[in-house]
Amino acid sequence: MMRDPKIAETIEAIVERHSFVDPLGPAGLSEPKAGEPEARPSSDAARPVGIERPFVEGVPDLAKNVILYLDDITVSFDGFRALNRLTLAVDVGELRCIIGPNGAGKTTMMDVITGKTRPDSGTAFFGTTLDLTRMSEPQIAHAGIGRKFQKPTIFEHHTVFENLELAMKTDKRVRRSLFASLDSAEKDRIAATLERIRLSGSATREAGLLSHGQKQWLEIGMLLMQEPRLLLLDEPVAGMTDEETERTAELFVSLAGEHSLVVVEHDMAFVKALGGKVTVLHEGSVLAEGDLETVQADPRVIEVYLGR
Amino acid sequence: MRTPLTLRLLQSTPPAGWIALAVFALLAWVLVPIAHLAIPDGNPLHLSSYFVTLSGKILCYAVVAVAMDLIWGYAGILSLGHGVFFALGGYAFGMYLMRQIGLDGSYHSPLPDFMVFLDWKEMPWFWWNSDSFIWTLFLVVAVPAVLAWVFGFFAFRSRIKGVYFSIITQALTFATMLLFFRNETGFGGNNGFTDFKRILGHDITSPTTRLVLFGLSALLLISTLLLGRYLVTSKFGRVLTSIRDAESRVMFLGYNPLHYKLTVWTLSAVLCALAGALYVPQVGIINPSEMSPAQSIEIAIWVAVGGRGTLIGPVFGAAAVNLAKSWFTVSFPEYWLFFLGFIFIAVTLWLPDGLVGVWRRIRERREAALAQGAAA
Numbered sequence: 001m002m003r004d005p006k007i008a009e010t011i012e013a014i015v016e017r018h019s020f021v022d023p024l025g026p027a028g029l030s031e032p033k034a035g036e037p038e039a040r041p042s043s044d045a046a047r048p049v050g051i052e053r054p055f056v057e058g059v060p061d062l063a064k065n066v067i068l069y070l071d072d073i074t075v076s077f078d079g080f081r082a083l084n085r086l087t088l089a090v091d092v093g094e095l096r097c098i099i100g101p102n103g104a105g106k107t108t109m110m111d112v113i114t115g116k117t118r119p120d121s122g123t124a125f126f127g128t129t130l131d132l133t134r135m136s137e138p139q140i141a142h143a144g145i146g147r148k149f150q151k152p153t154i155f156e157h158h159t160v161f162e163n164l165e166l167a168m169k170t171d172k173r174v175r176r177s178l179f180a181s182l183d184s185a186e187k188d189r190i191a192a193t194l195e196r197i198r199l200s201g202s203a204t205r206e207a208g209l210l211s212h213g214q215k216q217w218l219e220i221g222m223l224l225m226q227e228p229r230l231l232l233l234d235e236p237v238a239g240m241t242d243e244e245t246e247r248t249a250e251l252f253v254s255l256a257g258e259h260s261l262v263v264v265e266h267d268m269a270f271v272k273a274l275g276g277k278v279t280v281l282h283e284g285s286v287l288a289e290g291d292l293e294t295v296q297a298d299p300r301v302i303e304v305y306l307g308r
Numbered sequence: 309m310r311t312p313l314t315l316r317l318l319q320s321t322p323p324a325g326w327i328a329l330a331v332f333a334l335l336a337w338v339l340v341p342i343a344h345l346a347i348p349d350g351n352p353l354h355l356s357s358y359f360v361t362l363s364g365k366i367l368c369y370a371v372v373a374v375a376m377d378l379i380w381g382y383a384g385i386l387s388l389g390h391g392v393f394f395a396l397g398g399y400a401f402g403m404y405l406m407r408q409i410g411l412d413g414s415y416h417s418p419l420p421d422f423m424v425f426l427d428w429k430e431m432p433w434f435w436w437n438s439d440s441f442i443w444t445l446f447l448v449v450a451v452p453a454v455l456a457w458v459f460g461f462f463a464f465r466s467r468i469k470g471v472y473f474s475i476i477t478q479a480l481t482f483a484t485m486l487l488f489f490r491n492e493t494g495f496g497g498n499n500g501f502t503d504f505k506r507i508l509g510h511d512i513t514s515p516t517t518r519l520v521l522f523g524l525s526a527l528l529l530i531s532t533l534l535l536g537r538y539l540v541t542s543k544f545g546r547v548l549t550s551i552r553d554a555e556s557r558v559m560f561l562g563y564n565p566l567h568y569k570l571t572v573w574t575l576s577a578v579l580c581a582l583a584g585a586l587y588v589p590q591v592g593i594i595n596p597s598e599m600s601p602a603q604s605i606e607i608a609i610w611v612a613v614g615g616r617g618t619l620i621g622p623v624f625g626a627a628a629v630n631l632a633k634s635w636f637t638v639s640f641p642e643y644w645l646f647f648l649g650f651i652f653i654a655v656t657l658w659l660p661d662g663l664v665g666v667w668r669r670i671r672e673r674r675e676a677a678l679a680q681g682a683a684a
Contacts, residue, residue, distance in 0.1 A: 114560060141562035153557040155550045162546055172563045174571050177544040181311045226561060 025082075027294070058143050060127025060229065067092045067230050067260045068113065073122030083107040083119070084284035090230070095256035097271045097292075098264045100281035101304060106264045107150065109281070110232050114147050115140045126230070138172070150217035150235045156208030160199050160218055162307035163207050164190045167222035173302055189225070196251070197221035212239040220251070233263045237270050249273035268292075280304070320541040321534060336367075336526035339474055341519050360518050361590050366630050367525035368587040371532050373622035375579035380608065381616035383538055383572050384552030386470075389477030390580055391604035392484050393452040397581025398594040399488075400451055402501035403435060404444035405512070405589060409505045421503070422496040432494040441508060446561040448585040449578055456577030457570065464569045469555075478601050485599035500595025507589055520588070525586050529623070532579055538573075538620045547615075548572060609652050615662030624663050 060067070068090040075083040083105045090096050097105055111117035112124055115137045124132040130143055155163050168186060170176070182190075194200045197217040202210065207218060216236060223231055233252075237245045242287055245267065252274055265271050271278060271292060278295045280287040288298045295301055311319070340363070343355040352393070372394055379385045384391070403648060406420040415424040419431060437443040463473060491497035510517050539545050550558050551565050558565055588594045597603070606629070614625020636644040659665055 116556070136564070137556075137559040138562045138564040141560050147560045149557075153554050155546075155557070157549055157553055157555050158546060165543070166546055166558075167561050168549060169562075172561070174544065174567045177547055177568075178539075178542060179313060180543040181316065222561070 014174060022198065058130070058139065060143055061129040062092050062127050062229075064128050065092050066090070067094075067127060069125045069128075069264070070109070070112070071123045071125070072110060073109075073119045073124060075112060075117060075119050081250055081284050083112065085122070086281075086285050087158050088279060088286060089263060090260055093257045093260055095252060095261045095274055095276035096263070097274055097278045098262060098281060099266070099268075099271060099278060099295075103283075104281040105284040106235060106281055108284075110147060110234055110262075112266070113140075113232060114145060141226065141228075142172075144227075144229035144231065146223035146226045146230070147232045148216075148223055148234055148236055150238065152212070152219050152279070154207045154215055154218050154222065156206070158196070159204050160206055160207050160210070161190060161203040163218055164193055164221055164225050167225040169227045171226065193221045193224055196224065198247075207262065213241060213244040215239075217244075217248075220248070224255075228259065230260045235265060236263065237265065237267055245270055246273070316542075317534075317538055320538045323435035325537070329533070331525065333530060342520065344519060345515060351665075357515060357518060360515075360522050362634060364518070364522040364525045364590045366627050366654070367529050368583040368590070369520070369610065369630055370623040370626040371525075371529050371583035372580050372607055373614065373626040374529075374532050374536055374619055375576040375583070375612045376607050377614075377616060377619065377622040378536055378539070379572055379576045380611060381618070381622075382545060382552065383548045383569060385569065385573065386608065387476045387477045387573075387576075388474045388601065388604050388608060389479075389481035390607050391577070391599050391601075392481040393456060393577040393580040394584040395488075395594065395598040396452045396585070397448045397483075397584030398456065398588040398598060399495055399501070399584075400447040400581070401444060402504075402588050402594045403438040403447075404441060405504040405507060406501050407435075407439040408509075409506060412505055413503070420496070420501075422491070422499065426491055434494065443668075445585075448581055449607065452577045452581035453574055456574045460570045460573040461566075464566050464573075469610075469645060478604070481599045481604050482601050485596045488596040488599065496595070497597060500593060501588075502593040504589060504592055512589055512592070521586060521590050525583075525590070528582055528586060533619055534622070538621065544568070590637050606648065609648065609655075611662075612655050612667075613651060613659075613662055615664030618664045621662050623662035628663065 066089050070088045071088055073083050073086045074081065086109065100106055108117060112119050113132060115132060115135055120131055125145055126132050126145065132140055163181060194203055195218060199214060199218060210218060220236065237248050239247065249270055263274060278292050279289045280295055280301050280305050287304060288295050288301050340355060343353055344360055347354045372390065376390050379387060411418060412420045415421055419428065463476060468476065487493055488495050489498050504512050506512055507517060534664045547558065547563055547568055551568060555565055610626040610629050611622045613629055615621025633644060636647055655662060
């Protein structure tokens with residue numbers, strides 16, 4: 001029997017697409033739940049959602065290797081355009097820095113991604129299937145986006161340990177919280193995070209008594225307990241000592257790959273230490289994108305930062 | 309290893325708390341009955357029926373104060389309309405008490421007197437089955453729970469917070485009061501329900517009935533404190549205080565504050581209603597003035613005086629303010645409201661942590677003095 005070469009080519013293309021392996025690996029993507037048929041074929045996670053791989057509620061589809069895709073987003077407050085047709089894509093496992101002068105729309109962008117602000121137009125996708133503009137803040141958090149605020153936002157009246165306990169990824173509905181208690185694996189996870197954020201000695205201290213830098217670290221620790229796929233970090237090293245800043249940079253670099261990170265920062269030394277791709281925002285849209293040297297050499301960027 | 313639930317229930321209250329509760333239970337269930345029934349009138353140890361009723365009333369108020377503190381002190385939601393839940397519980401139970409009068413009313417009719425007075429021939433539909441004690445208990449819980457849930461759902465879903473929420477709760481209780489003032493509403497208009505005769509067939513004014521009601525009020529207070537203690541030491545309680553301190557962080561951690569607020573809000577309303585249901589047979593009257601905005605503000609003052617964010621504080625706050633009130637309204641009736649306003653200002657300015665804060669400060673000072681003494 002003769003085979004049409006064109007059909008053969010198409011089949012080849014399909015096979016190729018399906019055997020595409022995601023850098024994160026399927027383990028990080030598909031979450032086997034109790035009751036679900038165990039361990040699907042490992043290439044499943046790499047397939048785009050479609051007939052062959054059903055859409056799972058609240059789990060982002062990362063087959064296209066893009067974790068965050070903002071498309072043509074506009075947000076205005078009383079006529080002032082905080083975001084002006086902003087388009088931005090972040091790859092899986094990437095460490096992206098966002099810089100830009102005050103009022104460039106950096107925080108508004110984070111508000112849109114986390115569901116705090118609804119854009120006037122445009123779409124924001126987490127993976128290829130989750131439209132963030134239609135989800136509530138807790139839903140977005142469950143899907144795997146963690147956010148660190150500009151001002152450290154922790155629970156000052158709880159101990160450091162309790163802060164991490166509350167952040168831990170688990171069933172966060174009322175019924176579970178009423179009867180929840182920690183098992184030893186969970187306690188170990190909290191202990192490991194305490195170690196990582198260098199607060200093991202302060203576990204039983206009230207969080208409000210920590211120094212500013214320690215509060216920043218605690219908030220980062222809380223994000224890590226959430227096990228997010230994407231971390232949004234708004235000026236994470238503000239108010240930190242040089243040594244703390246250095247350690248934070250090391251921590252973030254070690255997180256990239258396992259997680260995707262978007263860091264908004266003013267501190268150029270810190271951005272340089274992170275070493276990732278840099279996006280410059282200006283008046284609500286992307287002005288330049290590339291590695292730090294290229295961006296810093298861009299005359300438009302110099303104009304925006306130094307011109308006025 | 310996870311700690312089993314019964315053990316956690318036991319552990320949530322510290323040993324000193326259990327001892328205090330046991331002493332209180334002994335007082336309420338053994339010593340007060342003995343002093344009221346067995347010790348004859350005239351003996352200095354005899355407790356009058358006035359004392360028993362007044363204490364029973366204060367115990368009910370204390371439950372309301374703890375319920376209020378659960379939402380205000382822990383979840384940071386100030387309700388200035390909690391009187392409405394208290395009164396609804398009272399009215400639901402009052403309906404049963406009205407039916408228990410039977411044919412002994414002034415008109416000797418099976419209908420409550422006020423209905424005969426209005427020339428009604430039959431009871432409105434919501435009086436259905438009101439002569440059933442079990443059905444009444446169901447209503448006492450269900451009516452305030454449904455109202456609280458529906459009201460809370462819309463308010464919390466719209467993210468109404470702070471002062472705005474407080475004002476809406478004031479409006480809620482005020483509007484309900486106006487509704488209950490109307491004779492056509494079917495709850496006795498501005499006179500409300502009174503002249504109760506019996507409860508479960510027993511004479512409502514007999515010393516034994518009084519003592520049973522008093523004992524039940526004590527039981528309700530103890531249960532409320534234990535339940536409250538369990539809640540605030542559970543993860544649920546930690547989420548509540550987190551909502552109070554940094555709600556946006558709670559949301560970005562993946563908790564939906566709506567469900568948490570709604571749960572504690574509805575629970576608080578039900579506790580108030582239970583207290584209201586026990587209050588009405590003890591004082592012998594329920595009328596719409598219980599829903600007046602001033603009444604609800606007073607509840608907030610009890611909590612502020614006792615100390616927000618502690619469970620025992622509101623109990624003492626409710627007791628202190630109400631004892632002062634019963635003394636003032638007899639001795640200087642016209643000055644009571646001025647005094648109430650004064651203590652509220654005084655507490656806000658000088659005692660932000662209420663009576664509990666004072667106690668803590670005294671203890672810290674004593675400990676510091678002891679430590680100094682030991683060092684020297």
